[in-house]
Amino acid sequence: MNKGDTGKWLRQLLTPSKAEKDVGHEHLDDPDIHVVLRAKYLYIAYMRDLCGSLALEMGFSGDDAFGIKLVVDEVLTNAFEHGCTHPGNDKIDVKISFAGTGIFICVRDPGGKSFDYRKYRGFEVNSPDSIGSGLCLVDKFTDEWVVNTKPGEYTEVMAFKRKSKKEEK
Amino acid sequence: MTRRLDCKFKKLENHPLTVVELDGQIDSAKSIESIEEIVTAPDAEHVAIQMEGVAYINSSGCGGLIALHHKMEGRGFRLFLVKPVGGVERVIKHVGCHKIMRVSESLEEVIKEVDSLKTD
Numbered sequence: 001m002n003k004g005d006t007g008k009w010l011r012q013l014l015t016p017s018k019a020e021k022d023v024g025h026e027h028l029d030d031p032d033i034h035v036v037l038r039a040k041y042l043y044i045a046y047m048r049d050l051c052g053s054l055a056l057e058m059g060f061s062g063d064d065a066f067g068i069k070l071v072v073d074e075v076l077t078n079a080f081e082h083g084c085t086h087p088g089n090d091k092i093d094v095k096i097s098f099a100g101t102g103i104f105i106c107v108r109d110p111g112g113k114s115f116d117y118r119k120y121r122g123f124e125v126n127s128p129d130s131i132g133s134g135l136c137l138v139d140k141f142t143d144e145w146v147v148n149t150k151p152g153e154y155t156e157v158m159a160f161k162r163k164s165k166k167e168e169k
Numbered sequence: 170m171t172r173r174l175d176c177k178f179k180k181l182e183n184h185p186l187t188v189v190e191l192d193g194q195i196d197s198a199k200s201i202e203s204i205e206e207i208v209t210a211p212d213a214e215h216v217a218i219q220m221e222g223v224a225y226i227n228s229s230g231c232g233g234l235i236a237l238h239h240k241m242e243g244r245g246f247r248l249f250l251v252k253p254v255g256g257v258e259r260v261i262k263h264v265g266c267h268k269i270m271r272v273s274e275s276l277e278e279v280i281k282e283v284d285s286l287k288t289d
Contacts, residue, residue: 045196066225066256073196073227133264134228140263 031095031106037076039084039092039109048073051096051105058098061164067141068103068161074134075107075157083109083155102143102162111155117147174200174223178207185214185246186283188276192222195230205237208248215246215286217279220253231264238270247271247286249279 033054037043052069060068076092084090095106120135138145138159145159174193181188189204208216218234238248250272253261261267273279 041197063256069225070227070256070260077227077229133231137228137260137263140259 031097031104033094033096035094037092037094039080039087039090041077041080044073044076044080047076047094054096055103058103059163060103064161064164068105071138071141071145071159071161072105072107074138075105075159078134078157079107079109079111079155082113083111085111102160105159105161106156108154108156110153112150112152113155114149114151115147117145174203176203176207178204180212181280184280184283186280187213187216188219189216190219190222194225195223195233196225196227197229198233198236200230201233201237205240208237208241209244213246215249215283216241217249217251217273217276219251219276220257221251223253223257226253226257226260228260228264231261231266234266235269247283249273249282251276251279 035047037047048069051072052065055065055068056062072094076094079092080087084092090110093106093108095104097104117135120132120139122139138157141161142159143162145157148156148158174191174195176192177190179188180186187207189207191204195201204218207213234248234250241248248270250261250266250270252274253272261272266272271279271282273282
């Protein structure tokens with residue numbers, strides 16, 4: 001499955017009408033891990049380290065596990081910084097699913113702020129002082145990612161990282 | 170469970186370079202506060218941060234290094250990153266740190282470069 005196919009698959013997962021027909025939907029509907037975190041940096045650090053360690057246990061390569069840890073970190077940090085107006089009280093919903101081919105990561109914050117996430121696809125940072133470096137890293141370290149926003153209710157980032165073939169058993 | 174950042178440093182004898190050796194994770198600008206104290210000390214000049222022991226860095230950590238670079242640049246000195254490896258090297262490149270500060274393969278390379286600055 002190439003990156004484009006994965007993207008199509010993931011976007012289908014985000015479309016309720018199509019999701020029921022998709023095999024992958026069950027991974028998100030019934031995730032391996034479902035955690036609700038209060039918005040605190042400390043919890044973000046533990047969650048990202050847990051996901052990185054777990055990825056290694058699940059047979060991902062060290063490079064893949066690094067990327068998974070980074071993506072969870074960046075997405076959770078964005079949820080905390082841009083989607084939570086009451087740090088320590090607002091809650092961030094995290095779902096992780098390990099499929100045979102890779103890992104699904106889904107992070108939802110209560111911000112409900114729309115933004116054009118597509119401009120970060122293939123985004124190259126020209127100046128390291130510019131904003132968006134976190135999403136640039138999400139783009140570089142995943143095979144596909146999308147943002148789903150329900151204005152005023154939630155912002156949800158979903159990402160998929162395929163297991164490197166070398167490590168597949 | 171979360172790994173902290175350990176920091177050792179030494180000022181080279183008769184040389185304007187301070188070497189900072191890091192071990193752990195750079196996951197926020199706050200995590201490098203201890204380095205900031207070292208590199209902004211009155212007797213500190215150029216600084217080389219040895220990155221080989223850094224197992225993890227994120228965009229906030231890169232932001233901290235960039236802020237440090239700007240502070241040093243403002244004082245007329247340089248900040249060098251030495252031998253970032255694996256995912257850390259990839260993050261540094263993707264975020265663009267290498268576009269504004271020197272990323273070197275070895276400490277020897279940095280020493281030579283600082284020496285050449287002295288003779289300029």
